[in-house]
Amino acid sequence: MKNNDKEYLKTDYSNLKVIKTEILLTPLLIIIPLFVAGFLINNWFINGFSKSVSSFNGELMLAIIILVGNIMFDIPFVSSMIKYKKILSQYKKLSKKLKEIKLFNKS
């Protein structure tokens, strides 16, 4: 994790705007590969498997590769997002509390 600090451009991660791109693109990044894999499997099933044509086996293999490859990386990505969101909400709550106490202190 320490390497990453040097590896990536430092941005203010407490700023929601920065993370917004990531959150907005997440459904696309996850759903599109699943759709493509599903489409290829469907193609293989209709044109290959049900007609006993082996030429479509390549499509099935590609679909499995896309599916497995994506799921393999989607799981840690989504869990890191959930973790981030949890900590961010904790941060927001605490900042709010701090503001309240400061106001109270002033009064």
Add this chain to the structure above:
Amino acid sequence: MVNVKDVKQRLEEVKKKLDETTKKINTIDFDAHWYRRVFHVFGASFIFYYVLPNANWVNLLDWINILKIWVPVSIVIIIVLLEILRLKGKINSDHFFGLRTYEKKRAGSYVFFAVAIVILFLFFPQQIAIPCILCACLADPIMGEIRYRFGEKQAYIVGFIACMFFFIVTWFKADFSLMILVSVVGAIGAVVGEAKKFWWLDDDFMIQMLPAILILIIWFGAPCLGLNPPVEPIIYPSVISW
């Protein structure tokens, strides 16, 4: 009556917790790391391009030609223009999530990735393009993860095996000896493309183009050795009348 001491103590506690949470947030730079990885593997879905009906280079204004030739080219042009604006400082790098530090003054790897994919789509047969795209989209992040956790040597070994697997899967319709030759040469090309780092040329470009060029040479040279490259495509284009 409110005790001032209690309030101060509470304030200190909240401040301490806030500092701890800020520290935690900063350690989740890892997020950018997984974001890049997911973006990489997402690229594998671009092979959907081959499901679209075949384009022809005769009537370039046909709908299918617009979709298969002009749209990818336009997307790459837009990406390049955005990158030029970012490098000139007209667009802040903060808008580009997950950029690496060395990409601040150099074109981002996604530009190289996109350019290489479009070159493969337009100028290479799908039997060459698909495994090369899979190498960049899947073998590259796998190698990255292995390197990150176990070391350089292990990363190259796993990367070589993964790339070989992609070439075997996509060339299974070819002669056995040709399939082995292509998968070994392709895997070596991909691993060398990934390993050889240039400041001005990203590995995302090299991992796709180096094996593609090597296999293209085999593709044209194979008939001289009495071997036939696979004529059948891996993905059959849809038949839609446009």
